[in-house]
Amino acid sequence: MTLLSSRSSNSESRDADQLARIAIVGRGFTGIMTAIALFKRVDRPFHLVMFDPRAKIDIGEGISQPGSTVLTSRVRDLSVDPELPDDFRRWLETDDTWRDHLSSDPAGLEHAFVPGDIFSTYVYKRFSEALTHRPDVIVQFGSDAVTAIDRHLDGGYSVCLGAEQRSRFDAVFLATGYGMRENSDVGPAGGAQSAVVIGGGIHAVDRALGLLADAKISHVTLISESGFLPQSHAPAAVGAVVTDQPMPGTLRGAFRFLREAASKADLEGSGWQGIMNGFRSRARDLWAGLTPQERARFKRHVKAIYDSHRNRLPPEHYQRLHHAIASGAIAVRKGKVNCIATNGVLFSAPAGLEVLPADLTIDCRFRPSGTDSPLVRSLIVAGLATRDELEIGIVVDECGRTKANALHGLFAMGPLGLGSLPDIDLVPQIVLQSHAAASLLNSWIGDVAKGRHVAKGFGDV
Numbered sequence: 001m002t003l004l005s006s007r008s009s010n011s012e013s014r015d016a017d018q019l020a021r022i023a024i025v026g027r028g029f030t031g032i033m034t035a036i037a038l039f040k041r042v043d044r045p046f047h048l049v050m051f052d053p054r055a056k057i058d059i060g061e062g063i064s065q066p067g068s069t070v071l072t073s074r075v076r077d078l079s080v081d082p083e084l085p086d087d088f089r090r091w092l093e094t095d096d097t098w099r100d101h102l103s104s105d106p107a108g109l110e111h112a113f114v115p116g117d118i119f120s121t122y123v124y125k126r127f128s129e130a131l132t133h134r135p136d137v138i139v140q141f142g143s144d145a146v147t148a149i150d151r152h153l154d155g156g157y158s159v160c161l162g163a164e165q166r167s168r169f170d171a172v173f174l175a176t177g178y179g180m181r182e183n184s185d186v187g188p189a190g191g192a193q194s195a196v197v198i199g200g201g202i203h204a205v206d207r208a209l210g211l212l213a214d215a216k217i218s219h220v221t222l223i224s225e226s227g228f229l230p231q232s233h234a235p236a237a238v239g240a241v242v243t244d245q246p247m248p249g250t251l252r253g254a255f256r257f258l259r260e261a262a263s264k265a266d267l268e269g270s271g272w273q274g275i276m277n278g279f280r281s282r283a284r285d286l287w288a289g290l291t292p293q294e295r296a297r298f299k300r301h302v303k304a305i306y307d308s309h310r311n312r313l314p315p316e317h318y319q320r321l322h323h324a325i326a327s328g329a330i331a332v333r334k335g336k337v338n339c340i341a342t343n344g345v346l347f348s349a350p351a352g353l354e355v356l357p358a359d360l361t362i363d364c365r366f367r368p369s370g371t372d373s374p375l376v377r378s379l380i381v382a383g384l385a386t387r388d389e390l391e392i393g394i395v396v397d398e399c400g401r402t403k404a405n406a407l408h409g410l411f412a413m414g415p416l417g418l419g420s421l422p423d424i425d426l427v428p429q430i431v432l433q434s435h436a437a438a439s440l441l442n443s444w445i446g447d448v449a450k451g452r453h454v455a456k457g458f459g460d461v
Contacts, residue, residue, distance in 0.1 A: 019047040019138065020445045023159055023169040025146045025375070027052040029427070030414035031175035032127050033434045036080055039130035039137065041438035044445055047138040049169075051161075053145040071119055072202055072311055074237050076110040077428045078119060080126050082435055086110075091122050111236050113314035148378035149410070156409060160378075171441055173400075173411045176375075193218050196345050196356055198337050199364035200224025200304070202311050205321055207362050212329055220330050221356055223347060225365075226304030227334035230311055232318035234273040240281045241265070241274035247282055251294040254279075254286055255302060276309050283422040295389045303390075310423065337365075384410055388419025396420050399437045411437050 022038065024031045027050050035050060071078070079087040089109055131139060144161035149172060152158040156170045195217045197208045204222060211217040222229075243261060248254050258279050262272035290298070298306075313321065324330040333356075335349040344357040376394065379385040385394045385402040396402055396417035402410045413433060415425040423429045 019045055020171070021047045021049070021156075021169045022171045022173070022441075023146075023157075023167075024048065024050045024173045024175055025052075025159075026175035026177060027054070027141075028175065028177045029123065030177050030430055030434075031173070032123060033080060033430055034173050034175050034411075034413055034437070035139075036123075036127050036130050037431075037434035037438035038441070039134045040081070041435060042442045042445060044442070045136040045138075046445060047140075049140045049142055049167075051142040051144060051146050051159075053143055071113055071116050071427070072233075072313070073113075073427045074110065074233075075112050075114060076237060078122075080123060080431055082432055087126075088119070088122055091125070092118070097121075113233075113316070147374055149375065149384065150378065150382045151384070157384075170445075171409045171411070173413055173437070174375075174394075174416055175413045176373075177415050194221075194358050195219070195360040195362065196221045196223060196358040197362045197364055198223050198340075198345070200226060200229050201307065201364065202230055202313065204364035205230060205313065205317070207364055208330055209317065209320055209324065211360075211362075212324060217360070218329070220324075221333055221358065222330055223333050223335055223337060223345070223356075225334070225336050226308075227332075228304050228308040229321070229332065230313045230318070231309050232315050233312045234271050235315055238271065238274040238277065240277040241270070242278040242281065247286060249286070249289050251290055251298055251302065272309075273312070280310060280423055287420075287422060292389060299390045311426075337363075379410070385412065388417075390419040393417050393419040398433070399440050400433055401437075401440075413437065 024034055031050060031052070035048065038046070038048065075089050075092065076086070079085050081087050092109065092114070131137075142161070144165070146159055146161060148160040150158045150160070152168045154168065156168055157172045159167050159169055159172065161167065193216075195208075195211050197204050197211070197220055200222070204224075208220045208222050211220055241261075245257070248257050258275065261279075262275045265272050265275050287295070312318075321330070325332060333347075333349065335347040335354070337345050337347040338353070339346040340361055340363065343359075344355060345361055346353065346355055348354075376385070379394075379402070380387065387393070388395050393416045394402060394412040396412050398421065400411040400413045400417060402412055414430045417424050417433075421429070421433075424433060
């Protein structure tokens with residue numbers, strides 16, 4: 001999906017200077033979802049500018065790491081409107097392009113996992129429809145790279161585009177997902193027979209299986225630093241199973257509680273996935289009560305195994321992965337990669353340093369959500385945001401607002417807040433957060449439109 005113009009407008013007759021100005025940085029899924037929520041929740045005219053140096057709108061960006069074709073949420077959980085939870089399923093059933101390729105049984109379709117390109121088409125369709133229904137909103141698509149954000153002397157925020165150009169906005173939504181990165185593939189693309197894929201998450205497994213499916217690569221070495229790989233979803237969707245017992249307030253006690261409950265569920269035949277879903281629903285309260293020392297211990301010793309059970313593979317992909325491991329097509333190695341070269345990698349295995357030769361190397365490791373970028377560094381220097389204690393994102397509240405100095409006009413959406421809000425990198429949670437943020441903005445945007453001082457409007461929230 002390529003933008004036809006770097007600038008488009010729904011209302012040329014409206015004076016943009018009289019409207020509240022809102023910026024969204026990033027046009028991946030999180031950015032597009034934020035725009036949809038603004039169109040639906042803000043009941044006054046406004047001027048929206050969506051920045052991204054890439055012309056292509058990549059809905060897959062920011063969902064289970066960029067470039068992944070695996071959606072880890074079921075059809076029933078993928079609506080872009082919380083008030084219409086079955087919207088995606090109904091769209092699948094009525095859309096001529098996809099209907100013939102999917103199950104005709106509604107109950108079966110709810111539990112299904114669909115390819116990412118189908119979901120991308122749906123999201124872009126809903127974005128286009130929501131935009132069409134708001135002729136009172138001016139929308140522009142900017143191809144400039146946002147390099148810094150600071151306070152503006154007249155209130156609101158100064159968005160820097162390149163070295164000199166600046167533009168003022170009343171509110172800014174950072175929606176850069178996992179950060180805008182360059183290609184991570186190293187090595188010759190043609191004639192490769194063996195590959196090394198670095199990472200133990202959903203994206204790494206997806207790339208490894210994709211290489212084998214193309215039949216150009218006969219063997220893949222998958223390097224997981226922790227040694228853990230994603231677990232499987234249950235065959236059919238399960239809800240959150242929450243026991244009546246109080247959750248222990250310590251990290252050690254909470255995970256002992258989780259292990260015991262999951263073991264009991266397995267013995268009873270109900271599976272551990274429902275227990276994990278219930279634990280995730282209480283994870284934010286648990287996280288808020290942990291000491292800084294316990295949070296650091298979680299990052300060192302628990303996060304890898306927690307993520308492997310939180311971010312799950314569709315059963316079909318899980319079976320393909322383990323069939324490939326059993327057949328020798330995929331070899332899983334535990335270790336930390338020290339250096340990547342054009343002909344392989346140097347990594348630290350439990351037995352010591354090793355060199356793994358490969359025709360192609362693909363780096364799928366989880367990285368902090370763009371917090372090392374000049375843009376995010378500018379926010380931290382300006383006191384507009386702070387890094388979270390896990391150093392994987394920005395400290396945010398439930399709506400995505402940065403908490404630094406009680407400022408409320410700057411939002412860090414989706415995966416950028418992963419260190420503060422567990423699961424905020426998953427589609428259902430991004431959808432809920434986007435609508436909550438848009439509703440919050442709607443409560444004070446009227447004052448902005450009337451020309452009141454922006455800071456006063458924010459402080460009244």
